[in-house]
Amino acid sequence: MCYLLIGNISALISDDCTEPLVDAFLRVYLPDGRHPMGAHPKKDILNGPGQLTAGQVEAKRDRLLAETRLDEKGNYMLAWEQLHLFTEPLELDICLRHMPEQADIRGMESHYHLTTTVPQWKRSGQQYVAAYAYILPVESWRQIRANYGTWIIAGTVRRLHAREGQAQLKVEAYNAGNHRLLGCARTDENGRYQLRFSKKQLTSRLMLVGERRNVSGPDIYFKVYRDKQLLWEEEAQIAAMPERKGVRPCSMINIIMQDVALKKTSGYVPGWLSNWAVSGRKSSLVSH
Structure with a gap:
């Protein structure tokens, strides 16, 4: 069975103004075993993302399920095959390498954990589809931009x-x-x-x-x-x-x-x- 996760990742500039996370990488990880079946852990989106160390990123590498690059509007589409009905929580992380105005700059990679959530899967033909959007709070985005x-x-x-x-x-x-x-x-x-x-x-x-x-x-x-x-x-x-x-x-x-x-x-x-x-x-x- 094919699973398709679609959505958008953006950041607040003010209460009514956002910008997309252009060229960032979204990574989806399998659960780490701490969450029992049926549990629906969710990270409060208003708390903002948590920065990950290089060691933390390496420690979860074996659990990586899929990854993709966000487009110029911050949209993404992730697909993977799974033999059983997928009800486990997923970890969503973001990897940044530059800001939109720094397209010629590489090497400053930073990683952030966005959320742990159970997507609301809907059957569509031969696949299950779910949508998930995340908006970084302005305080978090201001600090990330300052770092860059x-x-x-x-x-x-x-x-x-x-x-x-x-x-x-x-x-x-x-x-x-x-x-x-x-x-x-x-x-x-x-x-x-x-x-x-x-x-x-x-x-x-x-x-x-x-x-x-x-x-x-x-x-x-x-x-x-x-x-x-x-x-x-x-x-x-x-x-x-x-x-x-x-x-x-x-x-x-x-x-x-x-x-x-x-x-x-x-x-x-x-x-x-x-x-x-x-x-x-x-x-x-x-x-x-």
């Missing part, structure tokens, strides 16, 4: 007094410390963007191997384009705002643009936490 020295910033671009997001715009993030481009992304049809960068884009001081787990985030400011036309840009000083200073590996920055025709100011204006006055084509921004 990478960042993801997500949010929505809107105009002031408009509820709709601004679609098909290019968002660029800059490091206020050296004014270098960190990364860019396009907004989707709802005005949402996800922008990624790694410690390569930061200063050499932050790229020291010994600082890998303690890399502080950059202070950032944004520019927004439609095609090649610059629609709006911020003064670098806006990076001093609390939500822009030392951004964490998983951060949400919602951008609200408002066109103004004010004279350029030399410093902060009243209500600087929500408005920044600039001249010419520049506009004001509110970040949440």
